[in-house]
Amino acid sequence: MKPLIGVSTYLEDSARWGTWDLPAALLPAAYPTLVRRAGGLAAMLPPDDPAAAAAVVARLDGLVIAGGPDVEPVRYGAEPHPRTGPPARERDAWELALIGAALASGTPLLGICRGMQLLNVAVGGTLVQHLDGHTATVVGTFGAHDVKPVPGTLYGSLVDEETTVPTQHHQSVDRLGDGLTVSAFASDGTVEAIELAPPHWALGVQWHPEMARDTRVMAALVRAAAERGGA
Template sequence: MAVIGILGTPYNIVERSPFWWNKVSYTRQSFIDVFQKLGHTVVILPVDDPENAKNYLALVDKIVLTGGADVSPYLYGEEPDCKLETTDPTRDAFELAAIKAALESNKPILGVCRGLQLLNVYFGGSLYQDLSQTTSQIKHRQSPTPQDIPTHHITVKKGSSLDFLPEKYLVNSFHHQVIKVLGQNLTAIAHGSDGFIEAIENKEKHILAVQWHPECTWHKIAFDQQIFEKFAEGTL
């Protein structure tokens, strides 16, 4: 049984908060459900001073970086584009420190959506701040289609950590940023038909990250459940 640390998402916009005007730290229940169903323990790690990241990492065996706000473009040397959405520099700073602490202690990392993007930036890569900066014709933000319905195909690299997936695999998609320049020491292991990266890995450092949201589909798609299962069991 593994202890999984899920990096919590802060909800700080009080006037729009659905939580009775309270600021909260939360994660999607589906992340908790899948790991609990697989027999593991889940700990939600709230955003804190980056200096405390090592203390949190000492509590868990591995960490999950989830979706949410855009990564600040200042982290990869760009000014904000007019299509940039909400950013959270405080969350960025803590999660970057958590990545560093995980790597130093050789603890595996799973990134989902924003998690993939932040890992790419950590390793020196960059992002397109909005898909309007690209020539992609794929609808990466699938709304109003429900989140548990896959909507576009990816091609998975054989011999990668995701080799258990079909080579052509259907995923859900709700993001407006994609990797521009791949970070150092990362390998792209899945692409959309538009050529943009949909998954990355560093096997030596036990890193896997995907651009789609398997936490929304694991309960109905066995392959997506296997992503969490193999990550938790250390078999990726």
Template sequence: MASNGSEPAAPLIGVTTYLEQSQTGVWDVRASFLPKVYIDAVTDAGGVAVLLPPQPVSPDIARGVLGALDGLIVSGGADVDPARYGQSPHERTGAPRTDRDDWEDALITAAVELELPFLGICRGVQLLNVALGGTLVQHLPDVIGTEAYQPAPAVFGEQQVSIEPGSRLGALLGQGDAPLPVHVYHHQALDEVAPGLTVTGRTADGVVEAVELDSVPFGVGVQWHPEENAADRRLFAGLVDAARIHRETRTHPRSQS
């Protein structure tokens, strides 16, 4: 597939979005919303970002959407509904956003089935874990005794994450034994890790910050916010490279442009 007859087209990376009350000009309406840093991260890595707002979904719809894409990012945002993992809400857990939970759960399930390269970020790794049968810590300070992972509204914390040697993430980041400095903004975290997921990154507190799905060529979830670090696009470059390979090798390629 080529964009101009000679140069390969950039991989299409779907990015899930928020659905929020938004103001623009004279309008105050519900709208699809995504911080531009996600789009920049994809385009900096050589991909094209395609926004995927919450909407009614079925397994067939999810497979159809992903069949037109080369990769998927499940972005950050509101807390996952604890009913999805069999718990009552903690007093600090946000109100359920079931439209987004349903939409992204279906996309994750279809991505695993289709072996579409995917990256879950913050909420995205949490929903990945829940979709595959895991659970969450609903309020992390109750467990570790600190607010350092979400120090203040709209203020990112800084943590050092130890990456497992020999992991896919380790190969992408090339950290060796050196901890990776990351931007964090989460008051929840993975608790019981779902079957099939391997933990590949933790902080010194023992908080799970990265997992990989062993059954697919590229299935990575990180609890931190790599899109916030414009100087380091290695994780997004890895996704885009995997998306390019997926597009070239899948059985039913999209029509030529």
């Protein structure tokens, strides 16, 4: 059986499709598509009661924390920057609980963009609330820049060459959380990947692998999930 990979989602007050305009749990289709391309089965995880996170994670083989809005600065003891976006408190609470449950249970974890930032915050790190040069000039599109792996890291073992990646973020890791290692940098020194040492399989990437053809990062998560689940 293919590993079951949970992917966190948006929760929007209003979304339109067909004749409908209703509250909706949303996830760009590129996420489940990438999970499938990498050999897994995708399950959407909309915001829920954080107390349920451990029970949810116990049913998964792997977990992806998807991209999305800025993490509320109170989560890492900071005041909001003028350029920081409005809070998404339900997502913050739910996804931090999912991360905590994954780390406690040894469930393989991949954080994408916001998900990487939340991983850092979950283990005591902080964020740069605004930086330039990592978003596209056209709203609603992705930019691109190069990232360079750090040899000897998990990410470096998956992708050992400098690559060009799709990017869309204006925040980044500042102080690293406890136990984290930087495993990739952008050319301007911005932290682009972080990871926890074994026995954890926990990796965060600042870019959007779901928008690229390269499946190596997601495939590694799916392999780790299969090994853990005995698939």
